[in-house]
Amino acid sequence: MNLRLHVWRQRNAADSGRFVTYPAADISPDMSFLEMLDVVNEGLIARGEDPIAFDHDCREGICGTCGMMIDGQAHGPRRATTACQLHMRTFHDGDEITIEPWRADSFPVVKDLVVDRTAFDRIVAAGGFITAPTGSAPDGNAIPVPKTSADLAMDAAACIGCGACVAACPNASAMLFTAAKVSHLGLLPQGQPERYARVRRMVSQMDAEGFGTCTNHFECEAACPKSISVRFIARLNRDYLRAVLTGGGEPARVEGGAG
Amino acid sequence: MSATALPAPTGKEQTTHPAASFLASSIGRKVVMALTGLVLFGYVVVHMLGNLQIYLGPAALNAYAVKLREMPALLWGVRGLLLVSVVLHVWAAASLTRTNMDARAVGYRRRRNRESSYASRTMRWSGVILLLFIVYHLLHLTFGTVHPSFVDGDVYHNVVSGLQVGVAPLFYVVAMLALGLHMFHGVWSLMQTVGLSHPRYDRLRYAFAAFITAVVVIGNLSFPLAVMTGLLKEPASRKVAIHTAP
Amino acid sequence: MELRANVPDGPIEKKWDKHRFEMKLVNPANKRKHTIIVVGSGLAGASSAASLAELGYNVKCFCYQDSPRRAHSIAAQGGINAAKNYQNDGDSVFRLFYDTVKGGDYRSREANVYRLAQLSVNIIDQCVAQGVPFAREYGGMLANRSFGGAQVSRTFYARGQTGQQLLLGAYQALERQVGLGKVDMHSRHEMLDLVVVDGRARGIVTRDMVTGEVEPHVGDAVVLATGGYGNVFYLATYAKGANATAIWRAYKRGAAFANPCFTQIHPTCIPVTGEHQSKLTLMSESLRNDGRIWVPRKKGDTRPPPQIPDEERDYYLERQYPSFGNLVPRDVASRAAKRVCDEGRGVGPGGYGVYLDFADAIRRLGESVIGEKYGNLFEMYERITAENPYRVPMRIYPATHYTMGGLWVDYNLMSTIPGLHVIGEANFSDHGANRLGASALMQGLADGYFVVPYTLGHYLASTKLEPVGPDHAAFEEAEAAVAARVEKLLGVHGTRSVDSFHRELGKIMWEHCGMARNEGGLKSALGKIPDLREEFWRDVKVLGENEELNQSLEKAGRVADFLELGELVCLDALERRESCGGHFREEFQTPDGEARRDDERFSHVAAWEYAGEGRPPVRHVEPLGFEYVHPTQRSYK
Ligand SMILES: Cc1cc2nc3c(=O)[nH]c(=O)nc-3n(C[C@H](O)[C@H](O)[C@H](O)COP(=O)(O)OP(=O)(O)OC[C@H]3O[C@@H](n4cnc5c(N)ncnc54)[C@H](O)[C@@H]3O)c2cc1C
Ligand code: HEM
Ligand code: HEM
Ligand code: SF4
Ligand code: F3S
Numbered sequence A: 001m002n003l004r005l006h007v008w009r010q011r012n013a014a015d016s017g018r019f020v021t022y023p024a025a026d027i028s029p030d031m032s033f034l035e036m037l038d039v040v041n042e043g044l045i046a047r048g049e050d051p052i053a054f055d056h057d058c059r060e061g062i063c064g065t066c067g068m069m070i071d072g073q074a075h076g077p078r079r080a081t082t083a084c085q086l087h088m089r090t091f092h093d094g095d096e097i098t099i100e101p102w103r104a105d106s107f108p109v110v111k112d113l114v115v116d117r118t119a120f121d122r123i124v125a126a127g128g129f130i131t132a133p134t135g136s137a138p139d140g141n142a143i144p145v146p147k148t149s150a151d152l153a154m155d156a157a158a159c160i161g162c163g164a165c166v167a168a169c170p171n172a173s174a175m176l177f178t179a180a181k182v183s184h185l186g187l188l189p190q191g192q193p194e195r196y197a198r199v200r201r202m203v204s205q206m207d208a209e210g211f212g213t214c215t216n217h218f219e220c221e222a223a224c225p226k227s228i229s230v231r232f233i234a235r236l237n238r239d240y241l242r243a244v245l246t247g248g249g250e251p252a253r254v255e256g257g258a259g
Numbered sequence B: 001m002s003a004t005a006l007p008a009p010t011g012k013e014q015t016t017h018p019a020a021s022f023l024a025s026s027i028g029r030k031v032v033m034a035l036t037g038l039v040l041f042g043y044v045v046v047h048m049l050g051n052l053q054i055y056l057g058p059a060a061l062n063a064y065a066v067k068l069r070e071m072p073a074l075l076w077g078v079r080g081l082l083l084v085s086v087v088l089h090v091w092a093a094a095s096l097t098r099t100n101m102d103a104r105a106v107g108y109r110r111r112r113n114r115e116s117s118y119a120s121r122t123m124r125w126s127g128v129i130l131l132l133f134i135v136y137h138l139l140h141l142t143f144g145t146v147h148p149s150f151v152d153g154d155v156y157h158n159v160v161s162g163l164q165v166g167v168a169p170l171f172y173v174v175a176m177l178a179l180g181l182h183m184f185h186g187v188w189s190l191m192q193t194v195g196l197s198h199p200r201y202d203r204l205r206y207a208f209a210a211f212i213t214a215v216v217v218i219g220n221l222s223f224p225l226a227v228m229t230g231l232l233k234e235p236a237s238r239k240v241a242i243h244t245a246p
Numbered sequence C: 001m002e003l004r005a006n007v008p009d010g011p012i013e014k015k016w017d018k019h020r021f022e023m024k025l026v027n028p029a030n031k032r033k034h035t036i037i038v039v040g041s042g043l044a045g046a047s048s049a050a051s052l053a054e055l056g057y058n059v060k061c062f063c064y065q066d067s068p069r070r071a072h073s074i075a076a077q078g079g080i081n082a083a084k085n086y087q088n089d090g091d092s093v094f095r096l097f098y099d100t101v102k103g104g105d106y107r108s109r110e111a112n113v114y115r116l117a118q119l120s121v122n123i124i125d126q127c128v129a130q131g132v133p134f135a136r137e138y139g140g141m142l143a144n145r146s147f148g149g150a151q152v153s154r155t156f157y158a159r160g161q162t163g164q165q166l167l168l169g170a171y172q173a174l175e176r177q178v179g180l181g182k183v184d185m186h187s188r189h190e191m192l193d194l195v196v197v198d199g200r201a202r203g204i205v206t207r208d209m210v211t212g213e214v215e216p217h218v219g220d221a222v223v224l225a226t227g228g229y230g231n232v233f234y235l236a237t238y239a240k241g242a243n244a245t246a247i248w249r250a251y252k253r254g255a256a257f258a259n260p261c262f263t264q265i266h267p268t269c270i271p272v273t274g275e276h277q278s279k280l281t282l283m284s285e286s287l288r289n290d291g292r293i294w295v296p297r298k299k300g301d302t303r304p305p306p307q308i309p310d311e312e313r314d315y316y317l318e319r320q321y322p323s324f325g326n327l328v329p330r331d332v333a334s335r336a337a338k339r340v341c342d343e344g345r346g347v348g349p350g351g352y353g354v355y356l357d358f359a360d361a362i363r364r365l366g367e368s369v370i371g372e373k374y375g376n377l378f379e380m381y382e383r384i385t386a387e388n389p390y391r392v393p394m395r396i397y398p399a400t401h402y403t404m405g406g407l408w409v410d411y412n413l414m415s416t417i418p419g420l421h422v423i424g425e426a427n428f429s430d431h432g433a434n435r436l437g438a439s440a441l442m443q444g445l446a447d448g449y450f451v452v453p454y455t456l457g458h459y460l461a462s463t464k465l466e467p468v469g470p471d472h473a474a475f476e477e478a479e480a481a482v483a484a485r486v487e488k489l490l491g492v493h494g495t496r497s498v499d500s501f502h503r504e505l506g507k508i509m510w511e512h513c514g515m516a517r518n519e520g521g522l523k524s525a526l527g528k529i530p531d532l533r534e535e536f537w538r539d540v541k542v543l544g545e546n547e548e549l550n551q552s553l554e555k556a557g558r559v560a561d562f563l564e565l566g567e568l569v570c571l572d573a574l575e576r577r578e579s580c581g582g583h584f585r586e587e588f589q590t591p592d593g594e595a596r597r598d599d600e601r602f603s604h605v606a607a608w609e610y611a612g613e614g615r616p617p618v619r620h621v622e623p624l625g626f627e628y629v630h631p632t633q634r635s636y637k
């Protein structure tokens, strides 16, 4: 099939960027979206033009590296599908496709469709972990975890950190990503000691990164390649409120007493 | 691109008061919005139910107004709470809207929505309409400033005559539709914001929001419509006991 | 070059304990004076960087992705082995050790494998404590499954995302240290050279992939955890960015490269659909627990599978290996698939595929049970092929999946360059000539959490290191070399794209050095690869500049290295005149087509030493002894 692509081209962060239209000829429906871009790039290289830069690595929907707005939808029109797993059979001959990078001030454009998502790493660094230094662990079965908690934690842990939730959210909010990590760890018994400190720290880092706030549009869930549920956002709100109301996770006041 | 190292948590980083940092946080401001929204929403429901007495005739409605006035503590308590709520609600709305607009300076050329609703996307506008409505409404039916024939204490007359002429009833209708949109998204959004979510009851959230919105909007719409269609009329003789406020 | 394995003496089950006691410790106050460079943030890299930082060292960690969380370990689906014996089915450290040595076809070092089996137990504990959401039973205890030819249930898993969850656990521990300021994380940085000062590894040179800046990084020791080199085959289950550059540069700086020809072909991948294909997708091996593999009995039978009656189907694995059936090890299953396809009985477009059929299992267990077990895999298959595996059998074909070869390391995981430690898939791991399912994750984490933090401390405590700065001549030389190479790539201005060279190299490798190899083919590959390499440097087209994000340039550097490494892989395959594990030489097989080892002549590790530009590399040998697991011909009949 033959397509017309309107692709965002931007040399670097300083460049202002523009849309450029490219034809994509003889595309096989079995190709993935990224393979289609490979073909377009081979054509560009042959003509001596700079190929379109886009992030990708595993190409099997698990690393979370790829991501672009395809016709106004994060990762394209198929639900629960990353761009690398989107196949061209989803499109029709003659389609015009607009391809844009994730748009959020916290995800500055690096080049073309490549953005910088290190803000997510910093949110995790602020508290998205369980402190369990190597070697300090008790036997794996010493802490039974109810299957329902383990399963729900796994649902949340499935997040691949792709950033589609931010890209799709009308407010550019990172709530779904943050909620997924807070919930994954907060649902497990191992995660309890740091539960409230974690939620406070992660939320405050999320805010500091300049993401928007959640007004419950639920676009994030629809765009999420791993179908992370917005219920986790409610859970995040709940945990955050509980932390604030009970003083949970606040640094303990050191009482000066007779030593 | 290296992730800049965060300062190490020392256990002492919380220098601002917890309440202040809560109010500054995204979730904190949302919660303010939700709680004040809940107050406003509760008021709107009660207000609508109270106003239904208009169908019992002038005597009943005016008596109700008098009864309220006989309980100044309650009246002023409610007024205070409402005022604070509106102020905080608008502050939170403005502040969050700013944050959200700043979070994406450059938008998309193309966008397709999948899950968001018309109501959720227009909260800002329905909210602004409501704010304008409230100001107008107070000048109209509480202070009478913009009312053509305001009679202090004759609530029945004020409503019926106030909704008869010109653009006033139209504005009421528009505002009530905005209220419907605002409430429908607001009610279950509020539950999500304060963390009320459970797989078993999530469906109920929608049903509840839809039901309560429908009741309020239909109830409220009925007043201007009833006046416009002549269902509600001023009584032939206006010899109704007028109790002036003490 | 001397290959000293440094295996401690004493009985095998005491070696590691004894060694741990005998190793020197670094004074806690001195730890923060040491900077350690960790290249890679996969299971091995992230776990070691986090653990070293916890101990107090300053760590600089590098990865080429935009975030350490995206290392290719994330793609592992199946699970991770550990000798916990939670299922009470007779597992033990010794049994895991035994299975791994045997599974590796007796080409691994016993002492290392034993330690791996011992540490497997700690890994699970560590990961559970970090919050890895392993599958659980209703009672709340950890669940297990049997995997990849094991006869005990020792595989721990987290849905189909075990690698992801383990990696996130390590990544979170790493980010915690980043937050504490103990790890300086450099993502989108590619290591392009190793710096050796006075014979010791003292740093690396990287290129910032966004700005193009070439930067020196000085340290007291370097840990390479850069993963496998399977992308030398172009089509593989590896991430597109996976590369051999880091280990190849280290090889050229003096680290021996061991057993490069030991590459693993995974039997259950989705077959190639066309020329445009950029990578192959693995379907978890666990599918073989319930799926039955078959091809039509008749050649060129193109009937749709449901129309082929049972008696006209050849369930060839069940027929040839009655006791293991569809669960034979990977190399055996892969070769069998190749054989039936070469006979012309393959299915699907191009005839390179075999059926993996769930009809029986669905009949026996019901669609919902199968859906629960494999639902996400079925969905993934359907997404790629547009075929519904509940209705029609899946089509699968083998693909390159893992490289057992890698930089040679001693018992301390140190390469032949002092101070250069190599962990995870990047070393010539503990898997011999063939890796069993669910044991790469185990090895990466054992190396990273529990081995290198100790052995590296021992190195530092027992070595006197001179202070070195980035202005040292060795750094300047390496930086200049990197810059010159980048310039050279950009200066060719040829006509062919980088990908086209990579594809062509992949075809040569797959054809001559893939599932089956023979002298003629290998010799012809050894003729073609240098020609291709020469053409590459003459005619490659790399556009753009260095001072920007330049994905063609990145690829070009990696492909240039693969073009050299490919030759070494073929050379090693040619020299190893036996069949063992993943290395099947057609000249060395039993009458019924099974691999025939030659323990007399080849019970050793082959470690190659770089001898300089244009000179043939030197083959060294580390003999292997088997005291505990006596070599037998592997038989899965
Ligand atoms: C599809 C698939 C499924 C698998 N399933 C299983 C399974 O079920 N069980 C199992 O045990 N094993 C499995 N394996 C194997 C296992 O996942 C890998 O062997 C293992 O994860 C490798 O881990 P690693 O830490 O050594 O390397 P990787 O995870 O590959 O990490 C390499 C790191 O090095 C960095 N890097 C590489 N080159 C450079 C450079 N030049 N400069 C800077 N940084 C660099 C990368 O950025 C990355 O961070 C699977 C493998 C694949 C491909
Ligand atoms: C005074 C004028 C008002 C303005 C400017 C305003 C504005 C807003 C805005 C911008 C939001 C957030 C939108 C979003 O979640 O997407 C909001 C939420 C809300 N508003 Fe209003 N609003 C006003 C009046 C009211 C009234 C009268 C009610 C009661 C009926 C109300 C109830 C709510 C509720 C319940 C929410 C949801 C809170 C949440 O999501 O947590 N608002 N309002
Ligand atoms: C058509 C629908 C409505 C009618 C007929 C109506 C009628 C009235 C009347 C008659 C009064 C004056 C009562 C008195 O002075 O005793 C009043 C007051 C008020 N109304 Fe409404 N109202 C309507 C809708 C609303 C809505 C939607 C809101 C909120 C968004 C609202 C908010 C108020 C407020 C805040 C007051 C002042 C209360 C006070 O004096 O303390 N009204 N309304
Ligand atoms: S929550 Fe979903 S959309 Fe957001 S980063 Fe995670 S996987 Fe991507
Ligand atoms: S789309 Fe945005 S508004 Fe909230 S529910 Fe999702 S983060």
Ligand code: FES
Binding pocket: A055, A056, A057, A058, A059, A060, A061, A062, A063, A064, A065, A066, A067, A082, A083, A084, A085
């Ligand atoms: S490239 Fe890994 S998820 Fe798409």
